[in-house]
Amino acid sequence: MILKSLSLLNYKNFESINFEFDDKINCLVGNNGVGKTNILDAIYHLSFGKSYFNPITSQNIKHNTDFFVIDGLYTKEARDEKVIVSAKRGQKKVIKRNAKIYDTFSEHIGFLPLVIISPADRDLITEGSDTRRKFIDGVISQSDQSYLKTLLKYSKIVSQRNSLLKYFTANNTFDPTTLEVYNQQMHEYGSIIYEKRAAFLETFIPIFENRYQAISSGKESVTLSYQSKLSETNLLTLLEQSLSKDRMLQYTSVGVHKDDLSFEIEGYPIKKFGSQGQQKSFLIALKLAQFDFIKKQSKVNPILLLDDIFDKLDEKRVEHIIKLVDDQNFGQLFISDTHADRTESVVKKISQSYKIIKLKSNESEH
Numbered sequence: 001m002i003l004k005s006l007s008l009l010n011y012k013n014f015e016s017i018n019f020e021f022d023d024k025i026n027c028l029v030g031n032n033g034v035g036k037t038n039i040l041d042a043i044y045h046l047s048f049g050k051s052y053f054n055p056i057t058s059q060n061i062k063h064n065t066d067f068f069v070i071d072g073l074y075t076k077e078a079r080d081e082k083v084i085v086s087a088k089r090g091q092k093k094v095i096k097r098n099a100k101i102y103d104t105f106s107e108h109i110g111f112l113p114l115v116i117i118s119p120a121d122r123d124l125i126t127e128g129s130d131t132r133r134k135f136i137d138g139v140i141s142q143s144d145q146s147y148l149k150t151l152l153k154y155s156k157i158v159s160q161r162n163s164l165l166k167y168f169t170a171n172n173t174f175d176p177t178t179l180e181v182y183n184q185q186m187h188e189y190g191s192i193i194y195e196k197r198a199a200f201l202e203t204f205i206p207i208f209e210n211r212y213q214a215i216s217s218g219k220e221s222v223t224l225s226y227q228s229k230l231s232e233t234n235l236l237t238l239l240e241q242s243l244s245k246d247r248m249l250q251y252t253s254v255g256v257h258k259d260d261l262s263f264e265i266e267g268y269p270i271k272k273f274g275s276q277g278q279q280k281s282f283l284i285a286l287k288l289a290q291f292d293f294i295k296k297q298s299k300v301n302p303i304l305l306l307d308d309i310f311d312k313l314d315e316k317r318v319e320h321i322i323k324l325v326d327d328q329n330f331g332q333l334f335i336s337d338t339h340a341d342r343t344e345s346v347v348k349k350i351s352q353s354y355k356i357i358k359l360k361s362n363e364s365e366h
């Protein structure tokens with residue numbers, strides 16, 4: 001799958017701009033703030049219907065304008081595919097594929113497989129469990145549409161159950177029958193989500209460990225493991241056990257919306273005990289494993305976006321990653337960097353075609 005061209009209208013700092021891309025490597029170079037990351041984000045938007053960096057749609061529209069349009073032309077399995085994402089202030093975002101509007105975004109997820117490696121990934125280590133759940137859910141969703149639908153149904157039930165708990169307190173009342181209906185539904189969807197996450201991680205963890213060993217030259221051992229209360233007790237029992245706590249808190253304190261991943265190095269949490277370099281390698285391994293997994297499931301080479309990669313890694317490690325394009329392993333690669341020379345010297349070393357796209361600060365106004 002190849003992104004042939006991209007047009008942006010009023011997307012973040014770009015007023016109107018068009019790009020033609022190389023089938024293999026594209027290097028977006030220019031000074032800080034010229035919009036390199038914004039271009040990667042626009043490509044991300046075409047795959048996921050949302051920004052990787054800023055989930056608030058209106059903030060992705062260029063200041064003082066009313067709408068944005070991201071228009072991408074792909075070839076996938078020898079067919080042209082035109083995907084357009086557009087948003088108008090105050091209106092629902094629209095995703096079109098070959099002029100047909102999607103009824104639900106979830107139908108589109110997974111159609112244009114993509115993996116992004118960005119400095120923002122550090123949130124996976126430093127932030128709360130929701131960041132890690134989003135990561136697992138994102139990877140599974142790219143190859144399993146029913147998973148995303150189950151997840152949406154589950155979240156809806158949890159928020160309805162939370163509203164009910166609040167209602168009980170506000171009205172000094174309690175109705176076990178209605179609560180039981182929600183418990184049953186949470187149990188039904190939650191169990192499916194738990195099983196799918198557990199099955200996914202069973203495949204994913206060895207891929208991740210291999211990737212880490214390759215990046216760090218096998219120096220230390222790292223582990224990734226799934227933390228879920230559902231591994232010991234079923235959700236219905238957990239909900240019953242936590243009833244008085246939930247009534248007091250007025251929200252649902254158990255379920256797959258509390259699952260987490262634990263990241264360890266030599267048996268200790270990487271957040272506290274990993275060096276910066278080890279944390280960076282851990283994140284890269286995680287993303288490359290995501291790449292391997294999606295490729296295996298979808299049978300196409302995902303697009304790989306490397307945002308500000310030199311900020312994350314030394315030149316040797318960047319070379320290690322970029323060389324992977326040579327293995328026929330990778331499809332199309334987009335790299336952003338402030339230094340054209342540094343990027344070119346790395347991509348020159350491999351035998352694939354490449355294009356250097358130089359961005360200037362006034363480019364966005366064209």
Ligand SMILES: Nc1ncnc2c1ncn2[C@@H]1O[C@H](COP(=O)(O)OP(=O)(O)OP(=O)(O)O)[C@@H](O)[C@H]1O
Binds near residue numbers: 012036
């Ligand atoms: N909604 C918006 N409207 C106008 N400009 C925006 C909007 N959102 C972001 N920007 C601008 O986009 C620019 C940042 O672009 P981007 O992050 O892509 O830069 P970059 O080239 O990747 O920079 P760096 O090398 O520092 O990472 C900033 O100048 C910011 O003000």
